[in-house]
Amino acid sequence: MADAPITLRELSEIDVGRLRGVGERKRAALASVGIDTVLDLVTTYPRRWVDRTNEARVADLVTGLEALVLVEVRSVHKRMGRNRRAIVEAVVGDGTGRLHAVFFNQPWRERQFTPGLQVALFGKVDSYRGGLQMTNPVVDLIGDRTGRIVPIYPQSEKAQLSTWELAGWVENALERSRPRGLADPVPASVRQRLGLVDRGAALTTIHLPESIAAKERARRRLAFDELLRVQLALVMRKRALERESIGLRHAIDGELVRRFHAAMPFALTSAQLRTIAEIDEDLAAPHPMHRLLQGDVGSGKTVVAVTAMLAAVQGGHQGALMAPTEVLAEQHYGSVTALLGGLEVPTNGTSLFADRPLRVALLTNRVTGTERKRVLADLAGGEVDILIGTHALIQEGVEFHRLGVVVVDEQHRFGVEQRAALRDKAGGTVPDVLVMTATPIPRTAAMTVYGDLDVSVLDELPPGRTPIVTRWAEGPLLEAESWAAVRSEVAAGRQAYIVCPLISPSESRSDTASEKLEVASAEETYRRLAGDELAGLRLGLLHGRLPAKDKEATMGEFRAGLLDVLVATTVIEVGVDVANATVMVILDADRFGIAQLHQLRGRVGRGVHESQCWLVTGQRTDDVPNPRLEALVASTDGFELAEIDLDLRGEGTLMSSAQKGRSDLRLASLRRDRELVRLARDAAFDIVDADPVLAANPALLDELHLLLTAEDTEFLTRS
Ligand code: ADP
Ligand code: MG
Numbered sequence: 001m002a003d004a005p006i007t008l009r010e011l012s013e014i015d016v017g018r019l020r021g022v023g024e025r026k027r028a029a030l031a032s033v034g035i036d037t038v039l040d041l042v043t044t045y046p047r048r049w050v051d052r053t054n055e056a057r058v059a060d061l062v063t064g065l066e067a068l069v070l071v072e073v074r075s076v077h078k079r080m081g082r083n084r085r086a087i088v089e090a091v092v093g094d095g096t097g098r099l100h101a102v103f104f105n106q107p108w109r110e111r112q113f114t115p116g117l118q119v120a121l122f123g124k125v126d127s128y129r130g131g132l133q134m135t136n137p138v139v140d141l142i143g144d145r146t147g148r149i150v151p152i153y154p155q156s157e158k159a160q161l162s163t164w165e166l167a168g169w170v171e172n173a174l175e176r177s178r179p180r181g182l183a184d185p186v187p188a189s190v191r192q193r194l195g196l197v198d199r200g201a202a203l204t205t206i207h208l209p210e211s212i213a214a215k216e217r218a219r220r221r222l223a224f225d226e227l228l229r230v231q232l233a234l235v236m237r238k239r240a241l242e243r244e245s246i247g248l249r250h251a252i253d254g255e256l257v258r259r260f261h262a263a264m265p266f267a268l269t270s271a272q273l274r275t276i277a278e279i280d281e282d283l284a285a286p287h288p289m290h291r292l293l294q295g296d297v298g299s300g301k302t303v304v305a306v307t308a309m310l311a312a313v314q315g316g317h318q319g320a321l322m323a324p325t326e327v328l329a330e331q332h333y334g335s336v337t338a339l340l341g342g343l344e345v346p347t348n349g350t351s352l353f354a355d356r357p358l359r360v361a362l363l364t365n366r367v368t369g370t371e372r373k374r375v376l377a378d379l380a381g382g383e384v385d386i387l388i389g390t391h392a393l394i395q396e397g398v399e400f401h402r403l404g405v406v407v408v409d410e411q412h413r414f415g416v417e418q419r420a421a422l423r424d425k426a427g428g429t430v431p432d433v434l435v436m437t438a439t440p441i442p443r444t445a446a447m448t449v450y451g452d453l454d455v456s457v458l459d460e461l462p463p464g465r466t467p468i469v470t471r472w473a474e475g476p477l478l479e480a481e482s483w484a485a486v487r488s489e490v491a492a493g494r495q496a497y498i499v500c501p502l503i504s505p506s507e508s509r510s511d512t513a514s515e516k517l518e519v520a521s522a523e524e525t526y527r528r529l530a531g532d533e534l535a536g537l538r539l540g541l542l543h544g545r546l547p548a549k550d551k552e553a554t555m556g557e558f559r560a561g562l563l564d565v566l567v568a569t570t571v572i573e574v575g576v577d578v579a580n581a582t583v584m585v586i587l588d589a590d591r592f593g594i595a596q597l598h599q600l601r602g603r604v605g606r607g608v609h610e611s612q613c614w615l616v617t618g619q620r621t622d623d624v625p626n627p628r629l630e631a632l633v634a635s636t637d638g639f640e641l642a643e644i645d646l647d648l649r650g651e652g653t654l655m656s657s658a659q660k661g662r663s664d665l666r667l668a669s670l671r672r673d674r675e676l677v678r679l680a681r682d683a684a685f686d687i688v689d690a691d692p693v694l695a696a697n698p699a700l701l702d703e704l705h706l707l708l709t710a711e712d713t714e715f716l717t718r719s
Contacts, residue, residue: 005183005200007699009706011039011173020172021165029159038173044166045206045222045667046151049215050120050142058097061125061132068122070094070142076113086110092119099125100133109139118142120152149209170207178204185699186225190683196221206667220676223668227680230665232700233708234451235684238290239692241452245430247288248404252280254314255346256358257307263343264303271460272300278456279308282432283405289432292450294440295458296638297602298465301436302335304458305407308434309386313345313358317404318379319386322393324410326364327555331577332409333362333388345385363389363398394421408435438602439595440638442646444677445670451681459639468605469612470633472589472626475619482585482614483533490537490564494582494609498567499600500525501588525587526567534565542568570600579607589615594628594645598638605636646671 014037017027035041056067071092081087086107092099101121103109113119123137140152141162153166182200184191191198197205202221209215261268268276275293282289295301309319321336323329337360344355361375361384378384382401387393394406435453446455473482486496500522526541540554540563551571557563559578566581584604589597597615605611615629631644670677687697694701 003180005181006177007183007185007702008039009702011042011177012037012706014038016041016169019169022169026161026165029161032159033154033161038177041166042170042173042203042207043666044153044170047154048140048152049209049212050140050150050152051212052148052150055120058094058099058132060096061099063125063127063132066122066124068120069099070118070120071099073113073115073117073119074098075115076110078107078110088113092121098131100128100131101137101139102133102135104136106136112139112141120150149212149215151207151209167207174204174207183699185697185703186228187687187697187700190228190686194224194679194683196224199225219667223673224676224680226665226668227673227677228683229704229707230448231451231677231681231684232688232694233704234448235681235688236692236694238452239688241290242287243692245288247286247430247432248312248315248317249286250283250311250317250404250432251315252284252311254311256314256343257310259346260307260310260340260343264339266462268303269300269458269460269462271295271458272304275304275456275458276307278454279304279434280311282454283308283311288430289405289434289454290452291434291454291456292446293434293436293456293458294446295436295438296440296461297438297599298461298606299458300462301438301458302332302339305409305434305436306336306339306386308432309405309407312404312432313385315404317402318382318384318400319405319407320393320400320403321386321388321407322391322409323388324390326366326390327552328409329364329389330362333360335577336360336386336388340386358386359384360386360388363387363393365390365392403431405432405434408433410437438638439599440642442639442642442670442674444674445642445646447677447681448670457639465605466608466610467636468601469610470601470636471612471614472629472633473585473614473616475617479616480533482616483529485612485614486534486565486583486585487537489583489612493580495558495561495563495578495580496565497581497584497603498525498529498565499584499586500567500569501591522567522569529565529567537564539563539565539567542566542571544569544571570596577606578603580609582607582609582611583614584612585614585616587616589629590617590626594631594641594648597628597632598636598641601632601636 071094074091076090078088088103088109090101090113120140121137123134153163155163184199202218205218312319343358380399522543558566601613
């Protein structure tokens with residue numbers, strides 16, 4: 001057995017203290033940064049690789065530009081500056097020239113920069129007293145390493161671990177495992193198909209690359225392994241759920257759906273057709289659907305959702321549509337009844353009765369008394385075909401006759417508990433669930449964040465929309481232009497939204513002109529606009545602290561065209577639908593994120609008229625770009641914006657608490673490795689579908705247990 005290739009499990013059982021040069025003190029230092037085993041050590045990857053042949057020489061440095069140089073310390077000295085702050089000045093050189101490195105307030109640099117030491121410095125080059133200088137450059141100590149490419153490890157000043165120490169231990173560990181080689185539990189067919197290099201070679205190469213290209217191939221292989229493990233866990237869970245629950249087989253090719261589509265005043269987009277086909281496949285299958293429908297505002301999710309519910313109805317079941325708020329439920333009720341107006345449910349000629357009208361009902365807390373009793377009774381009796389309401393639909397006291405398909409609007413407010421309630425509701429069989437969201441997230445992120453759901457994407461808007469024109473109104477002059485735009489739209493019979501970030505005057509209020517950063521408040525803005533910029537127009541005010549009654553009244557007036565302008569907080573973010581509103585002004589736009597701005601902007605551009613969105617900010621005092629606002633001006637495509645958001649913010653915000661267990665991603669990045677995520681997911685399906693509990697791949701299964709959290713692997717043991 002001793003000659004079998006070494007597994008990650010075995011590496012995880014060897015204490016780092018057994019490596020050459022790791023004594024008591026270093027052992028403790030490594031433990032303080034979470035490195036206890038040889039596995040921890042060899043998966044502590046370099047954070048950079050410095051290619052010696054590619055770095056600038058001191059002689060080539062250009063003042064004003066940033067550069068990386070590899071140099072040797074010639075001399076160092078420390079003095080005290082004003083305010084008794086230490087200034088350390090080092091002279092460094094590389095044989096082509098000399099450079100001053102100056103450090104403020106970092107007294108320990110004096111001890112660090114011992115003459116003869118090799119360092120990599122990264123920073124902006126200035127000229128100072130006729131020489132070249134870097135001020136507070138980033139310093140990497142590289143020791144006396146000789147390779148062409150030098151790995152730079154995350155080093156810890158506090159733990160007193162240097163990059164060359166880590167490099168030495170890693171090298172030692174790799175050397176000692178070389179005779180046996182590293183086990184590679186990823187099926188050979190997958191490795192070959194994807195052209196992945198051998199795992200053992202990859203692990204050596206990532207630490208000691210001979211070229212940057214070789215390092216990239218190694219990284220790809222190791223990142224793939226990380227992603228594959230996550231996807232295997234997700235796909236196994238998905239398949240296990242499918243096996244465990246009994247669902248309904250809906251008749252997808254029925255007369256009711258056919259009639260619905262034939263009666264529609266427009267043709268379905270190809271994205272709608274594709275999505276409906278994907279949903280149909282789930283509906284016809286014996287296991288319950290568990291699908292996420294992503295689609296930008298206005299992409300036509302309602303038609304898709306209604307089609308799914310009608311598939312249930314034509315087989316004698318009921319559909320339910322749940323919205324996050326009462327206002328949205330009512331709005332859905334309005335649009336669904338309009339869409340389904342006059343539709344007759346066929347009785348297949350088997351009945352003596354003629355076709356009967358389809359029955360859609362609304363159930364919210366505002367439906368009370370006898371009306372409520374009637375809806376509940378008809379629902380239990382099966383006379384209501386489609387019920388629309390809030391999440392209260394799946395709470396106690398609501399009895400369905402035969403619930404078949406549930407559509408949930410706005411994923412992020414639908415939690416695990418609701419899902420469980422749903423299961424109870426349908427007694428035995430689990431209804432098919434379609435979750436809709438208008439907040440696009442990048443596909444690769446969706447595969448990881450919602451990895452146990454199927455995902456459909458409506459990535460096409462119905463034809464004939466005029467895209468919203470977005471402008472960044474920076475400073476008072478452009479802001480004035482935005483008010484002029486509001487006035488001229490209102491004069492043309494259109495309506496406007498003004499969005500403010502907060503509802504009460506903020507603590508940062510100040511009268512000084514310089515503090516133009518002042519937070520706009522809805523109340524204040526309302527008063528100001530009414531008295532000044534928008535004087536004479538009919539203004540309404542809407543914010544979250546108003547009593548529900550007032551909110552509804554104001555919304556109603558705006559919808560009816562009795563108000564020209566609605567000054568509001570982000571309460572209008574979700575789902576408010578007034579086709580006659582053609583201009584939106586968002587104040588303090590730089591305080592919002594990309595997704596939220598895009599969501600807000602989606603409130604306009606819903607009718608036939610051309611729409612505009614103004615992103616108002618203060619005047620920039622520096623030339624710092626604002627990539628978020630620039631992205632919104634450049635694109636109205638929610639998916640493109642989601643990708644940009646991912647690039648700008650990284651994955652941290654996506655991989656929130658719900659994905660705690662996905663911490664195995666050390667090299668892989670949802671941002672950089674989009675293609676690899678997809679390949680890993682496909683490979684995971686191939687592997688799991690051929691071998692559902694990984695009985696034939698025990699080494700792979702063992703790695704999941706080893707490297708994922710208990711939470712992620714809990715279900716692996718109950719097959
Ligand atoms: P979403 O819920 O995705 O924001 P909706 O379902 O509310 O979008 O649809 C937005 C508008 O587009 C509605 O007025 C709807 O009637 C219309 N619509 C939907 N599908 C099409 C289509 N294929 N062609 C033309 N208009 C469509
Ligand atoms: Mg909608």
